[in-house]
Amino acid sequence: MIDLRSDTVTKPTPEMLKAMTEAEVGDDVFGEDPTVNAFEEKMADLFGTEAGLFVPSGTMCNQLCLNVLTSPGDEVIIDELGHVFNYETGAAAHLSSIQLRPLKGVNGKLTKELIESAIRPQNDWDPHTRVIALENTTNKGGGAWYSKEELLEISNLADKHGIFVHLDGARIWNAMTASGVEPEFFGSVSDTISICFSKGLGAPVGSMMLASRDQIKKARRMRKMFGGGMRQIGLLAAAADFAVKNHHPLLERDHQNAKLFAGAVSRNPSFSINLKTVFTNIVLFDVVAADVEKVLDEFKNRGIGMVQFGANTIRATFHFQISDEDLEEILNVTETISFS
Ligand SMILES: Cc1ncc(COP(=O)(O)O)c(C=O)c1O
Structure with a gap:
């Protein structure tokens, strides 16, 4: 995962x-x-x-x-x-x-x-x-x-x-x-x-x-x-x-990845996000098209784990063990996932 x-x-x-x-x-x-x-x-x-x-x-x-x-x-x-x-x-x-x-x-x-x-x-x-x-x-x-x-x-x-x-x-x-x-x-x-x-x-x-x-x-x-x-x-x-010594310099990349992810969230009509509130490695976004449990399950089925962080809110947190390939997959899934 x-x-x-x-x-x-x-x-x-x-x-x-x-x-x-x-x-x-x-x-x-x-x-x-x-x-x-x-x-x-x-x-x-x-x-x-x-x-x-x-x-x-x-x-x-x-x-x-x-x-x-x-x-x-x-x-x-x-x-x-x-x-x-x-x-x-x-x-x-x-x-x-x-x-x-x-x-x-x-x-x-x-x-x-x-x-x-x-x-x-x-x-x-x-x-x-x-x-x-x-x-x-x-x-x-x-x-x-x-x-x-x-x-x-x-x-x-x-x-x-x-x-x-x-x-x-x-x-x-x-x-x-x-x-x-x-x-x-x-x-x-x-x-x-x-x-x-x-x-x-x-x-x-x-x-x-x-x-x-x-x-x-x-x-x-x-x-x-x-x-x-x-x-x-x-x-x-x-x-x-x-x-x-070795991992502090990697945090900058986590922040950039969080911003890229937030961009993908904003392009999916099932979600709502205020891009101005993406400050560092944590991304909070709201679900508008389904309930949160269903969305988290669907992400999980597609191999991505996130957590509920409020009635309609999901938190995704970036860290240095998210590889470039992982990021590509996260962006792809986030932009295309849909709920009917
Ligand atoms: C802001 C903040 N303070 C304190 C803690 C507590 O840390 P620990 O889980 O090591 O007890 C956390 C844990 O996530 C945190 O996010």
């Missing part, structure tokens, strides 16, 4: 596996894995933060970040399409005793004005607005990215009100590719960042929390409490490091 269900479906390449087998390892719970230690330092330097912490997943990473930034009873402002709000099993309430305040942004993105209108007064009876959680690029928002100006405005607002900014950068690599924003800028406008290696970069596992030394120290303890203390994970850090 040509798998467009997600950019998390890629398999490690032989070159990545080789890098993994050559990694020097140690017990990371003791802080003794040299590959992990070097990689944490490297990513922290890249994004201009004091320290980093390698963790198993993007979900754990977001939850650790929120945990270290908040106290019970605090509130986190987030777009209603945010991953933390929709796809993390309500973890923020359970693990950190905090509540999320979802706002209706555009393509999963918040604006300074929207956030400002939701900041609460500091009364005893109000939840305390403690964190603004941004996602860059947005997943459910269709791969949209923040400009430098937008991020700076939000960061200045946060500073003015003494609120933290958390950046869910599961696809920060796509954001950098599309926007040209340099990594250290993200460190300058956020208090905590979660970056992932297992999305479009193609590592089998792994995310990293980037923050101050004190916050990482606290998160290291919480990671253990959440069950995320790992041992000889230099193997995984080596895969992630390989992915950053």
